[in-house]
Amino acid sequence: MSSGGPIGIMGGSFDPIHHGHLLAASEVADRLDLASIVFVPAGQPWQKSRQELAAAEDRYAMTIVATAGDSRFSVSRMEIDRLGPSYTVDTLKELHQTFEPSALYFITGADALAGIQTWHQYEEIVKLAHLVGVSRPGHPLPNDEFVKRPVTLIDIPGMAVSATDIRQRIMTKRSIRYLVPAAVESYIRKHQLYRVAG
Ligand code: ATP
Ligand code: MG
Numbered sequence: 035m036s037s038g039g040p041i042g043i044m045g046g047s048f049d050p051i052h053h054g055h056l057l058a059a060s061e062v063a064d065r066l067d068l069a070s071i072v073f074v075p076a077g078q079p080w081q082k083s084r085q086e087l088a089a090a091e092d093r094y095a096m097t098i099v100a101t102a103g104d105s106r107f108s109v110s111r112m113e114i115d116r117l118g119p120s121y122t123v124d125t126l127k128e129l130h131q132t133f134e135p136s137a138l139y140f141i142t143g144a145d146a147l148a149g150i151q152t153w154h155q156y157e158e159i160v161k162l163a164h165l166v167g168v169s170r171p172g173h174p175l176p177n178d179e180f181v182k183r184p185v186t187l188i189d190i191p192g193m194a195v196s197a198t199d200i201r202q203r204i205m206t207k208r209s210i211r212y213l214v215p216a217a218v219e220s221y222i223r224k225h226q227l228y229r230v231a232g
Pocket of ligand 1: 146
């Protein structure tokens with residue numbers, strides 16, 4: 035999956051993956067000149083209080099179909115296949131073994147970045163990867179003083195889309211067209227995802 039050069043890591047629950055995720059990954063790849071971005075759907079996201087996520091296999095499949103058309107993008111099953119809660123620190127350690135990249139760039143949106151200091155083994159995370167924070171509407175980018183570590187902050191075109199909003203739209207029978215790739219919309223319809231409150 036990687037030629038050994040630097041790679042970007044895009045973690046998330048991807049419940050479902052949407053154009054905000056894809057734009058963020060693409061912009062970071064362009065700006066940092068990364069040939070490869072690996073999307074890592076979480077198995078059991080430890081931060082989420084909501085119990086009912088879509089099945090891991092559905093979230094994985096949607097991530098695959100969403101990223102299929104971009105040769106820079108790939109999807110890893112490592113968190114889905116790992117037992118127990120998905121911790122970023124474990125993923126970064128595993129990536130260091132598997133990919134032997136010269137550098138890992140861990141990508142987060144501004145909302146996730148704001149809370150990153152509370153993440154499990156944060157001090158270890160920042161030793162294993164460079165942090166990259168991208169802008170997200172409604173969530174001001176914290177400065178690197180706040181994160182207390184070097185962090186690359188990247189302003190991207192604002193897409194006020196969230197998976198929470200997409201799930202609510204489906205439950206209330208509103209359109210999700212153009213918020214997610216057409217293939218993801220078809221997948222959700224075919225598998226009847228998000229029709230009942232999680
Ligand atoms: P939910 O509403 O269920 O939390 P989400 O839309 O926030 O879903 P996640 O899977 O939680 O999606 O996010 C994965 C990563 O993508 C996080 O780092 C998050 O900050 C980032 N991200 C998600 N949506 C956007 C967006 N519209 N713009 C920029 N970054 C985003
Ligand atoms: Mg989120």
